[in-house]
Amino acid sequence: MTESVITCRNVSKIFGPNPAQHLVQLKADPGLSQAGYVHAVRDVNLDVRRGEMLVVMGLSGSGKSTLVRCLSRLIEITGGSVTVEGRDIATLSESELIDLRRSKMGMVFQSFGLLPHRSVLENVAFPLEMRGQDRSTRYARAREMLELVGLKGREDYFPRELSGGQQQRVGIARSLAVEPDIWFLDEPFSALDPLIRREMQDEFLRLKGMMNKTIIFITHDFDEALRLADRIAIMKDGRVEQCDTPDQIVLHPATEYVAKFTSEIDRARVVHIGSLVAPLTAPATGEPVAAYRTIRDLARQLISDPRVEIPVINDKGAVIGSVLRQTALDVLLGDAH
Amino acid sequence: MGRSERYAGTAKLLLALAVGLMLFKTVLPQGMIRPPEWLVLPFADWINAVFAFLQNDLGLMAVTRAFSDVVEWLLNVTANLLYGKSRWPNLGPIPWSVIAVTAFMAGYALKGWRLGLISGGTFVWIALMGQWKWAMETLSVIVVAAPFSVTLGLVLGVLAWRSPRFERVLNPILSIAQSLPHFAYMIPVVVFIGVGPKAGAIVTIIFSVPPMIRMTLLGLKKVPEEVIEAGKMSGATRWQLLTRARIPTARSEILIGVNQVIMQCLAMVVLASFIGMPGLGQKLLQLLQSLKIGLSVEIGVTIVLLAVTLDRLTKAWALRLPVHEAASPSWLIRNRLLVIWLALCALGFGLAHFFPYFLEVERKQALSVAGPIDALMDQVIRLITPVTLWLRWFLITWVLIPMRDAYLWLPFTAVLLLLAAVGWAIGGLRSALICVAYFGLIAASGWWDRAMITVYMVCISVVIAAILGIPLAIWGARTPIRAGRILLVCDTAQTFPSFIYLIPVIMLFGVNDVAVVAAVVVFAAVPMVRYTIEGLRNVPPEMIEAADMSGATRAQVLWHVRLPMALPTMLVGANQSVMFSLFMVIIAAFIGTQDLGQEMQRALSSTDVGKGLVLGFAVAFMGLMTDHLITRWSETRKRALGI
Ligand SMILES: Nc1ncnc2c1ncn2[C@@H]1O[C@H](COP(=O)(O)OP(=O)(O)OP(=O)(O)O)[C@@H](O)[C@H]1O
Ligand SMILES: [Mg+2]
Numbered sequence: 001m002t003e004s005v006i007t008c009r010n011v012s013k014i015f016g017p018n019p020a021q022h023l024v025q026l027k028a029d030p031g032l033s034q035a036g037y038v039h040a041v042r043d044v045n046l047d048v049r050r051g052e053m054l055v056v057m058g059l060s061g062s063g064k065s066t067l068v069r070c071l072s073r074l075i076e077i078t079g080g081s082v083t084v085e086g087r088d089i090a091t092l093s094e095s096e097l098i099d100l101r102r103s104k105m106g107m108v109f110q111s112f113g114l115l116p117h118r119s120v121l122e123n124v125a126f127p128l129e130m131r132g133q134d135r136s137t138r139y140a141r142a143r144e145m146l147e148l149v150g151l152k153g154r155e156d157y158f159p160r161e162l163s164g165g166q167q168q169r170v171g172i173a174r175s176l177a178v179e180p181d182i183w184f185l186d187e188p189f190s191a192l193d194p195l196i197r198r199e200m201q202d203e204f205l206r207l208k209g210m211m212n213k214t215i216i217f218i219t220h221d222f223d224e225a226l227r228l229a230d231r232i233a234i235m236k237d238g239r240v241e242q243c244d245t246p247d248q249i250v251l252h253p254a255t256e257y258v259a260k261f262t263s264e265i266d267r268a269r270v271v272h273i274g275s276l277v278a279p280l281t282a283p284a285t286g287e288p289v290a291a292y293r294t295i296r297d298l299a300r301q302l303i304s305d306p307r308v309e310i311p312v313i314n315d316k317g318a319v320i321g322s323v324l325r326q327t328a329l330d331v332l333l334g335d336a337h
Numbered sequence: 338m339g340r341s342e343r344y345a346g347t348a349k350l351l352l353a354l355a356v357g358l359m360l361f362k363t364v365l366p367q368g369m370i371r372p373p374e375w376l377v378l379p380f381a382d383w384i385n386a387v388f389a390f391l392q393n394d395l396g397l398m399a400v401t402r403a404f405s406d407v408v409e410w411l412l413n414v415t416a417n418l419l420y421g422k423s424r425w426p427n428l429g430p431i432p433w434s435v436i437a438v439t440a441f442m443a444g445y446a447l448k449g450w451r452l453g454l455i456s457g458g459t460f461v462w463i464a465l466m467g468q469w470k471w472a473m474e475t476l477s478v479i480v481v482a483a484p485f486s487v488t489l490g491l492v493l494g495v496l497a498w499r500s501p502r503f504e505r506v507l508n509p510i511l512s513i514a515q516s517l518p519h520f521a522y523m524i525p526v527v528v529f530i531g532v533g534p535k536a537g538a539i540v541t542i543i544f545s546v547p548p549m550i551r552m553t554l555l556g557l558k559k560v561p562e563e564v565i566e567a568g569k570m571s572g573a574t575r576w577q578l579l580t581r582a583r584i585p586t587a588r589s590e591i592l593i594g595v596n597q598v599i600m601q602c603l604a605m606v607v608l609a610s611f612i613g614m615p616g617l618g619q620k621l622l623q624l625l626q627s628l629k630i631g632l633s634v635e636i637g638v639t640i641v642l643l644a645v646t647l648d649r650l651t652k653a654w655a656l657r658l659p660v661h662e663a664a665s666p667s668w669l670i671r672n673r674l675l676v677i678w679l680a681l682c683a684l685g686f687g688l689a690h691f692f693p694y695f696l697e698v699e700r701k702q703a704l705s706v707a708g709p710i711d712a713l714m715d716q717v718i719r720l721i722t723p724v725t726l727w728l729r730w731f732l733i734t735w736v737l738i739p740m741r742d743a744y745l746w747l748p749f750t751a752v753l754l755l756l757a758a759v760g761w762a763i764g765g766l767r768s769a770l771i772c773v774a775y776f777g778l779i780a781a782s783g784w785w786d787r788a789m790i791t792v793y794m795v796c797i798s799v800v801i802a803a804i805l806g807i808p809l810a811i812w813g814a815r816t817p818i819r820a821g822r823i824l825l826v827c828d829t830a831q832t833f834p835s836f837i838y839l840i841p842v843i844m845l846f847g848v849n850d851v852a853v854v855a856a857v858v859v860f861a862a863v864p865m866v867r868y869t870i871e872g873l874r875n876v877p878p879e880m881i882e883a884a885d886m887s888g889a890t891r892a893q894v895l896w897h898v899r900l901p902m903a904l905p906t907m908l909v910g911a912n913q914s915v916m917f918s919l920f921m922v923i924i925a926a927f928i929g930t931q932d933l934g935q936e937m938q939r940a941l942s943s944t945d946v947g948k949g950l951v952l953g954f955a956v957a958f959m960g961l962m963t964d965h966l967i968t969r970w971s972e973t974r975k976r977a978l979g980i
Contacts, residue, residue, distance in 0.1 A: 074566050094575075102572030113567030117585045117659060127571035129581075158659040174571070184570075 467703025490549020521953025
C-alpha cells in the first residue's frame with residue numbers, strides 16, 4: 001500500500017536509574033522485574049502510513065503517552081529504533097530535531113500545555129515565533145487558525161479566561177499553525193465533559209476532512225476510537241497487542257485481552273459489510289450493497305433479504321465479492337453458541 | 338512504631354547521663370564543665386589567614402574595588418535623581434510630587450484605589466514630614482541593590498536548576514547564608530570595601546540574594562511538563578524554551594522572589610546604618626540612642642509605611658493574573674493609564690516649577706508630630722511606669738537572672754548530652770550526631786558562655802512568645818473574619834524591618850535586658866500566631882464534624898483533633914520563631930546584652946573578620962540545629978497523621 005511515515009522497530013522505553021543496563025538484563029531474563037524500574041513501552045513494532053489515522057488505545061498506564069512521546073523524541077528511547085520519513089530520529093542532532101519539529105510535527109496535549117502568560121493569539125503564534133517569522137505574518141496565520149477552530153474574537157484572551165474546550169481548541173490551533181504533516185494528539189478530549197467532548201470530536205472530524213495528515217491519536221474511549229480511526233492499536237502493559245482496522249479487531253481479536261477489551265462493543269455498528277466479503281461462488285444475483293456500510297445500517301435488509309449470498313460493490317460500483325447472509329446475521333445477532 | 342520506641346529508650350539513657358553530669362558537677366574535672374583549652378580551636382585566626390590571602394595574594398581586593406566603583410557610580414546617579422546630590426546626570430532632584438504621583442499610579446494600576454492611596458500616601462507623608470532626603474538615601478540603595486540581587490539570584494537559580502550537582506553544593510550554602518545574622522555579612526564587606534553607602538549597598542546585595550535563588554529554582558521546577566513539551570514540539574531551542582516558556586511560566590514564583598529581595602534589602606539597608614550607611618536607619622539609630630522617642634516614632638512610621646508599600650506593590654505585581662483588555666481601536670483608550678500618569682507627572686513638574694514646596698519640603702516647613710507624641714508618651718509612661726517597673730524588676734530578678742545563671746551553670750558536656758538526647762528522641766542517631774556536631778563546634782569556637790547567654794535569651798523569648806501567641810491564635814482562629822484580620826496584622830508586621838520593633842520596647846522599658854526580651858518576644862510571636870492560625874483553620878472540616886458527632890466538647894475537639902492536626906504547621910511557625918529571635922537577639926545587642934551579639938558588634942567596630950564570622954557561624958549553627966530538629970519532628974508528625 002502507501003509508504004509508511006513512521007516506523008517503529010522493537011521500541012522499548014524503560015524508566016529508572018539505569019535503563020540501558022536494565023534492558024540488557026531483561027534480554028537475558030524476560031521475567032525480571034526490579035523495584036525502581038518501569039517498563040513503559042515493550043518491543044513495539046508499528047508502521048504508520050501516510051495519510052492514515054492511527055488511534056492508540058489502552059487502559060490508563062498502558063504506555064500510550066510514552067509511546068507517542070517516543071515517536072516525537074520528547075523522551076529518548078531505551079531500545080529499538082524510530083524512523084520518521086526515512087530518518088532514524090535517534091541519530092538527529094539537536095538542531096535537526098528542532099527543524100523536524102518546526103516543519104513536520106504538531107502535537108496536542110491532554111492538559112493543553114498552554115503558556116499561561118501569553119494571550120490566545122500569542123500562544124497559537126508561538127511555533128511560528130520559534131521559527132523566526134515576523135510578527136505580522138505569524139499573527140495573520142494565527143488568526144486564520146483561530147478562525148478555523150471557531151475562536152474568532154477571543155484572540156486577546158488569556159488561557160485561564162477560557163473554558164476547557166476552548167483551551168483545547170487553542171492547543172489544536174497551535175499545533176496546526178505550522179501545517180504539520182504528522183499530527184500527534186494525546187487524549188485531546190479526555191479533560192472535557194461529555195457534551196463538549198462530542199462537539200470537539202465533530203469539530204475534529206471536520207478538520208480532519210479538510211486536510212490530509214498522518215494522525216496519531218490517543219484515547220482510552222472505544223467509541224471515540226471507532227468514530228475516528230482508520231486503524232486501532234491496542235496497548236497493554238507497554239505492548240501493542242493488536243494493530244488493525246476496527247473491523248478486524250472486533251471480528252478477529254488477536255489475543256484474549258483484545259477479545260475481552262472489545263467484548264462489550266456492539267459489533268454490528270463497527271463491522272462494515274465489505275470486511276466480510278468472500279469471493280463469488282456463483283454469478284451475483286439481485287441488488288448489491290455498498291462495501292462501506294455497516295451491518296447495523298443494513299440490519300433491516302439483512303433480516304428480510306431472502307438471498308443466501310448478497311453481492312457487494314466497492315465505491316466505484318464494481319462487484320468485489322459476496323457475503324453469506326448467515327455470516328452477516330451472526331455478526332448482527334451474535335454467534336449461535 | 339518500633340523505631341520511635343527504640344529512639345525513646347536511647348534518648349532516656351542519654352538524658353539520665355546528662356542529669357548525672359549535672360548532679361555531680363562539683364566533682365567533675367574543669368575540662369568537662371567548660372570546653373578545655375585543647376578543644377578550643379583558633380578558627381578566627383584561620384579565617385583571618387584566608388581573608389588575608391584573598392585580599393593580598395589573590396588580588397580579590399582589586400575585583401571588589403572595581404565592582405564597588407560600579408555600584409558607587411550607580412548610587413550617585415540614583416542619589417542625583419532622587420534627592421539632588423550633585424553628581425552626573427545633574428538632572429535631579431525629581432520633585433517629590435512626581436514620585437508620589439508615580440507611586441500612586443503604580444498602586445492603582447496593579448491593584449486599585451486602595452493600594453494607590455497607600456503607596457502615594459506614603460510618599461506624601463515622607464515629603465510633608467521633612468524626611469525626604471533620608472528616605473531617598475535609603476531608597477536609592479534599594480533601587481541599586483535590588484536589580485543586582487535579582488539578576489544574580491536569577492542566574493544562580495537557573496544554573497542550579499540546570500545542574501543538580503551545583504544545586505547540591507548551593508543548598509547547604511544557602512541554608513547557612515540564610516541563618517547568618519546580618520552583622521556577620523557586614524564585617525567582611527567592611528574589610529573589603531570600607532564603610533559608607535557603597536558598603537551598605539553591597540552588603541545589601543549579598544544579603545538579599547539567597548531567597549531569589551530559592552524562588553527561581555522553585556518556580557522553574559514547578560513549570561508543568563506539558564508546557565515544556567508543547568514548547569519543544571513548537572521547535573523551541575533550549576534558550577528559547579528557557580526565556581520564553583520556563584521563566585515566564587515561573588513568573589509568579591520569580592516575582593515573589595523579587596518581593597523577598599526587596600524586603601530583605603529594606604531590612605538590611607536600615608541595619609547598614611551600623612556601617613555608616615546614611616538614611617532612615619542612621620537617623621533612627623541616632624534618635625534611639627539619644628532616646629528621642631517622638632522623632633524616632635516618626636521615622637519608624639516612615640519605615641513601616643515604606644515596608645508596607647514595597648511589599649504590597651511587589652506582591653500585587655507577582656499575584657496579578659493576566660486579563661484581556663476589551664479590544665479598542667483608540668490608542669488613547671488602550672494606554673489610558675500611561676496617559677494619565679504622564680499628565681499627572683507633567684502637573685507635578687509644573688507645580689514644582691512654580692511652587693518650590695512641591696519640589697522639596699524645607700525642614701522649617703515640615704510638619705511634625707513628635708511634640709504631641711512625646712507629650713502623649715510622657716502621659717502614658719507616667720501611667721504605666723509602676724507596671725513596667727514592677728515587670729522589669731520581676732522579670733530581671735525572678736526570671737532572667739536565674740535562667741541566665743542556670744544556663745551558665747550547666748556543664749558543657751551535660752548540654753551536649755542533653756541535645757544528643759533530644760536529637761535521638763526525634764530522629765535517632767543521625768539527628769543526635771547533627772546536634773552534637775553543631776554545638777560541639779560552638780564549644781570549640783571558644784565562645785561558650787556568650788553562646789549560652791544567646792541561647793537563654795532565645796529560649797525565654799520563644800517560650801513567652803508561645804505562651805502569649807498560641808492562646809491568641811486559638812482565640813483568633815475561632816471565626817474566619819477574626820482569623821483574616823489577625824493574619825493581615827501578622828503579614829504586615831512580618832514585613833517590618835526588625836529594627837522597628839526596638840522603638841516601642843525602648844519607649845516602655847528603657848535600655849536593658851527586659852527591652853531586648855520584649856522586642857524578641859513580639860518579633861517571635863508573629864510567625865507563631867500566624868502559623869498556628871493557618872494550621873487550625875486548615876484542619877479538614879469533616880474531621881471536626883466527625884468529632885462533634887462523637888459528642889466531643891469544644892475543648893476536647895481543640896485538644897484531640899484541631900491542635901494535633903495543626904501541629905506540623907505550628908512547628909513551621911516555631912521554627913521561624915526561633916530563627917527570628919536569633920536574629921533579633923543579635924540586632925538588639927546594641928541596647929546592651931552580654932551575648933554573642935555584643936561581641937559581634939565589637940568585631941564589627943574593630944573589623945575583625947575572623948571573630949565576626951566565627952560568632953556568625955555560632956549563631957547560624959544554633960539556627961540550623963533547631964531547623965533540623967523541628968523539620969524532622971514535623972515530618973514524623975505529618976507521616977503519623979498521613980498528611
Ligand atoms: N517520567 C516517568 N518516570 C517514571 N515512570 C513513568 C514516567 N512516565 C510514565 N511512567 C510510567 O510509565 C507507564 C506508562 O505511562 P503512560 O503515561 O505512557 O500511560 P498512559 O497509557 O498514557 O496512561 P493514561 O491513560 O493514564 O495517560 C506508567 O506506569 C507510568 O507510571
Ligand atoms: Mg497518557
